[in-house]
Amino acid sequence: MRTRVLRLLRRPWTAAVAAVALVVSVLVAMPASGASAAACRVDHTVDAWAGGYTARVRVTNLGPAVNDWRLTWTYTGDQQVTSAWNATVTQTGASVVAVNTDWNGTVPTGGTAEFGVQGTWRSAAPAPDDFALNGSPCGDG
Structure with missing residues (x-):
């Protein structure tokens, strides 16, 4: 029973970590609003x-x-x-x-x-x- 509960807890945690990582990677890749690199x-x-x-x-x-x-x-x-x-x-x-x-x-x-x-x-x-x-x-x- 204990193993089954731990498995269930791991999945939501893994999904939450993946979602946060995705949001952070998108924000890092986006330039700041109104900012452009000079060329x-x-x-x-x-x-x-x-x-x-x-x-x-x-x-x-x-x-x-x-x-x-x-x-x-x-x-x-x-x-x-x-x-x-x-x-x-x-x-x-x-x-x-x-x-x-x-x-x-x-x-x-x-x-x-x-x-x-x-x-x-x-x-x-x-x-x-x-x-x-x-x-x-x-x-x-």
Whole structure:
């Protein structure tokens, strides 16, 4: 009798666990309401000379329209940003963050945002390749 009761108790428990697992897997797979991953391409053109450089950065939005963009990247050389235009650019160590100005924050699907940076380097100034727009990685330009 005891074995039969345990068997009956196991089945509802197993079904409940399976139902909860199914709901959790569906919720994890769904994007948050209104949220879409940014899709982008970055063209990063560098003009370097002994000890300095300028870079033109052009971000093409390949996803849904973006308001208030934030582009991040990491320098693999010893570049140091000294100034920027058409974006507010900050650098901590090798990590760089560029944020739109108040007049160029909206980028429609297929649209672009362009800005530039100027900086210094001592031994190497390779172009970065790990750009991310609002936290989502961009493809190579």
